[in-house]
Structures are given as C-alpha cells and as structure tokens.
Amino acid sequence: MSKHLSFPESVKAELRKIAGEGNYVLATEILERGADDELVLESVEEAQVIVNVARVQMMVASLKFPFWDEDDARHDAAHEEAFHEVVLGLFEKTASTIRQDFEVKTSI
Amino acid sequence: MFIQIERANIWQLYTEQIAKDGGLLRGGGNVSSAKIYKSDSDAETVRPADFKIEYVKSEGKHYVLPDITKGLSFSSSLQRLRDIPIPGRVWLLPRDSKLPEGLVINYKTIDHPLLNVGKRMSMEDLIAKLKEVEAMMTNTGVKI
Numbered sequence: 001m002s003k004h005l006s007f008p009e010s011v012k013a014e015l016r017k018i019a020g021e022g023n024y025v026l027a028t029e030i031l032e033r034g035a036d037d038e039l040v041l042e043s044v045e046e047a048q049v050i051v052n053v054a055r056v057q058m059m060v061a062s063l064k065f066p067f068w069d070e071d072d073a074r075h076d077a078a079h080e081e082a083f084h085e086v087v088l089g090l091f092e093k094t095a096s097t098i099r100q101d102f103e104v105k106t107s108i
Numbered sequence: 109m110f111i112q113i114e115r116a117n118i119w120q121l122y123t124e125q126i127a128k129d130g131g132l133l134r135g136g137g138n139v140s141s142a143k144i145y146k147s148d149s150d151a152e153t154v155r156p157a158d159f160k161i162e163y164v165k166s167e168g169k170h171y172v173l174p175d176i177t178k179g180l181s182f183s184s185s186l187q188r189l190r191d192i193p194i195p196g197r198v199w200l201l202p203r204d205s206k207l208p209e210g211l212v213i214n215y216k217t218i219d220h221p222l223l224n225v226g227k228r229m230s231m232e233d234l235i236a237k238l239k240e241v242e243a244m245m246t247n248t249g250v251k252i
Contacts, residue, residue: 006110006177006216008157037177068195070138071251084143087195088136092181093157095192100217106192 002040003101009037011093015053027053039098047102054094058108061086110176110216114226115207122184122203122221131203132182132221134245135194135252142199142245144180144223145238152235154180159224161231170231179214179222180238188219190252198250205244208237 012031019027027049034040041047061083062068067076068083095106113121122132137143146153153170154161160175182201183189189198207213210233212226223241225234 008178010156080138084136084196088143088181089155089157092136092192092194096181096220099192100220108193 002042004034005039005041005097005101007037007039007097008093011090012036012039014090015050015094018057019053024049024053041098041102044102044104047098048104051095051098051104051106054091055106055108057086058091061091062108110214112176112226113213113215115209115211115213118207118213119204121213121218124203126218127184127203129186129248130200131205132184132201133186133189133248134180134182134199134201135189135192136196137199137247138197139247142242142247143196144242144245145235151231153231154234154238158222159234171228172225172231172234173228174212174225176214176224177216179224182213182221182223184219184221186248186250193252195252198248198252199245200248201241201245205241208240211237211241 013036016028016031018024019031030041030046030050039050041050065079065083067074067079069075070080098104099106134142134144146155154172158178158180160173160178162171162173164171186198210225210227210229212224214222214224
C-alpha cells in the first residue's frame with residue numbers, strides 16, 4: 001500500500017535534480033510521483049532508495065568540504081557552512097521524514 | 109498525522125520521561141552557535157525546507173506562514189541525533205524554557221519536534237524570535 005509523506009517541496013526538488021543528473025533511474029521514478037510537497041513510497045525498499053540519495057550527498061559533502069570541523073587544524077568556515085547546508089537541509093529532512101514511517105538505514 | 113503544541117504546553121508533553129536529556133536537542137551546531145538561522149551575505153534568513161516562506165512583492169518583504177508539517181528540527185534525545193547521524197555540536201533548549209510568543213512545536217512522531225510559527229509573521233520578526241531561542245540554548249559539549 002502506498003504511503004504519502006508530507007515532505008518539503010524544496011528538498012524534493014533538490015533530490016529530483018540530483019537523481020535526474022545522476023541517472024538514478026529508480027529514484028527518479030519514485031520522485032516523479034505525487035504532489036511537489038509529498039513523497040509517495042510503495043515499500044521500505046523504495047524508502048531506502050530515496051534515503052540513499054541523501055546519504056550519497058552527505059558523503060559527497062564530506063569529500064568536498066573535509067575541513068568543516070572546527071576542531072580540525074585546517075578548519076575552513078566556508079567548508080563548515082557548505083557541509084552543514086547539506087546536513088541540516090537535504091540530509092536531515094530526508095532521513096528524519098522517512099525514518100518516521102519506514103525502518104531505513106540512515107547512517108553513513 | 110501532525111500535531112501542534114502551543115508554547116505553554118511544550119514541557120507538559122516533553123517531560124523528563126520523554127525528553128530525558130534535559131530538554132530538546134538540536135544537532136549540527138558549532139562551538140559558538142546552534143545555527144538555527146542563517147546569516148547570508150545580505151540578510152539573515154531561514155531554510156525553505158524548515159519554513160513556508162512567501163515573498164510579498166509590493167512590500168519587498170518575506171513572510172513566514174504556519175505549516176503544521178514543517179519546522180526547525182529538534183530531537184527528544186541525543187541518541188536519535190547519533191543514530192541518524194547529525195554531525196556537529198549538540199545544543200540544548202533546556203526544559204522549562206519559555207518560547208517567544210508566536211512560536212509553536214509541530215510533530216508527527218514525538219521524537220522529532222519541529223519549531224515553527226503559529227501565526228504569519230515577517231522574516232525579521234521570526235529571526236528576532238529565533239535569536240531569543242538561541243540565547244536560551246546551551247552547548248552540551250557533545251560532538252557527533
């Protein structure tokens with residue numbers, strides 16, 4: 001049975017763009033469903049696909065902005081801002097929203 | 109289903125049994141800030157992922173609208189922030205803190221409270237209220 005989850009429109013648009021550009025076929029198909037401010041998920045496997053897009057973005061952010069941590073000797077404020085934009089935006093909202101309804105792996 | 113709690117009733121819900129770590133927690137901060145609003149080069153603002161924002165062209169101003177499904181993410185426990193995980197410093201909104209007028213908590217599952225507006229207000233007003241909230245928050249010293 002489908003589950004319709006309220007989901008931030010801006011985050012869905014961002015996920016859809018990433019999935020399209022990366023040719024993430026199943027993620028694109030799932031993200032084309034429903035209104036702009038909802039996710040329509042058919043199964044825990046589909047839920048995990050969408051969470052995986054967010055997890056990959058977290059990994060990419062940690063590779064692009066490795067000096068985000070202020071305890072790092074090479075701390076860079078621009079890295080910190082860019083990294084946390086992904087953490088507190090796309091990643092946190094995707095992981096938090098989906099894990100309320102599905103048992104998915106969110107850790108990196 | 110989402111539920112909205114008025115500011116006066118928050119700590120009746122988030123009791124010591126529900127929020128065992130001293131209050132409500134927020135991850136992703138740094139040593140000096142809980143980062144609950146953004147300081148861009150030209151303005152202080154919030155994320156559209158957290159708040160419903162409208163731009164009124166005639167006034168040249170942004171307003172924030174109530175939306176029970178949205179809000180600034182907090183957590184009822186430290187373990188939840190570790191499990192997701194949310195990297196960065198963890199900040200605490202201590203139990204019995206009194207939220208500024210016009211702010212509410214929304215939630216779908218009780219472990220994920222969302223701080224939002226209960227009535228339409230200008231972005232400037234929201235930022236001022238978020239600064240009040242941030243001033244109430246303390247750095248737990250925990251880093252994820």
